[in-house]
Amino acid sequence: MADATHIFPVDFLWGTATAAHQVEGDNTNNDWYAWEQKGGGRVFEDQVSGKACKWWSGHAEKDIKRMADLNTNAHRLSIEWSRIEPEPGQWNHDAIDRYRAILTAMRDAGVQPMVTLHHFTNPIWVAEQGGWLNPEISTLFQRFVQKAVAEMADLCDVWCTINEPSVYAAKGFYDGSWPPGQANLGHYFQVMHNMAEAHAAAYHAIHELRPQARVGMAHHMVYWKPLRSANPLDRTVTHLLDGMFNGLFLDVIATGQWRPIIGKKGEIPQAKGTLDWIGLNYYQRWDAAFKLNALKALGITYSARPGAPKGPQSWGEFYPEGLLELIKRLHRQFNKPIYITENGVPDETDTIRPGFLLEHLQQVWKAIMHSIPVKGYYFWSLVDNFEWAEGLDPRYRFGLYGVDFKTQKRTLRNSGKLYKEIAKTNAISSDMARRYAPEVVERMFPGKVSPR
Ligand code: GAL
8 A cells, every 4th residue: 555645637748758869760961960970089989879769760660659558648759850851942751751650650559749840950951051050040940840840730739849959059059069069158149049039930830830739848957056055156156057058048938038148138029928838858956166277167167966866977966856946937937838848867777767757756746736737747768869979878878668779679677667657547656666766765755654
């Protein structure tokens, strides 16, 4: 007998999430492919996405069966611009048909798709025209969105315009670890600006085609805290990071005002109110500190709190409570339906994942108990996949199913078994915690669990 059970709303969406380049394989016409070919340590051990999880060549359907096996009723995937529009204004109808087949398989399996229109990759021709620094990019993106949505809207009602603008801009244009490999803070803000324009253009274009579509975007938020809470410099650094990374994009959507800390302020009036729902991608907490020896980066440093549970390398701290705080913040700012469009943990051995899943879901449940309309949760990820600059590094395996990339064999991890129970019962419980993650029982259900 469970001592406590947290039940979710009947219509709650239990989902998983993937992105095209990370699972499809044979994506050879985008800027990430070109980046992988360059070698030079850009990707872990110079690995390439190659066949990835072979979704394009047939494995998507097999993995969709796995979604149904897990009792999940939703999946967030992305479609690859470079496949659908391989050359400017030219449409590849075979690619559109392949996506239609994948979406149809999902619907047949009782899995509601959410389609992301931009998840980090760009057609090579777009990159050659200046990519997201090109002032015309939102027009180019809009043309693609119009075509893709016109071709697929009968199969999908929920559209996610852009995945994680601040991550894309930070990695590609500020720390330079992703294509196009630039390190220019001004470019970071320019890309964010152009992505806000593109998001707005996509939002309006989709609604013109399909007034009933539900359109949002997936925003990555870090739970930032000052390392020394009373230290004014640490507080300033935290404020800066939170503003640039979490706040800026949300602010322009909420107000139409463009207020970067660097560069020209202005307006993107057409962005105001362009969310039918907001997606939150949440992974970690970082504590920020001002350090004199980091003057090149304006003194800005951040890291996991000493002694806190944390991910590999500079991944940051696992901090479930941060999820509730960020949900509350989005609710205050937008008062719109919220989806957790990504949440997950790099953990090949599945030691942490079951407890991580339960503790984060408890925060989602608390938000719902506060009457905040969190409508669904998309776990990152269904299967291990190509983790960008980390490639197939075993330290960065995110799947409920492990994948052997030599044989394509999938193995259901314990966390997958747990998620299957959660989705089936529409609940999390102390009984599940006891069976899958005894280490979190006392934290999640203090004093409530009877001895075995
Ligand atoms: C997100 C990203 C995903 C995936 C995940 C795990 O930032 O949207 O594509 O890589 O992180 O690191």
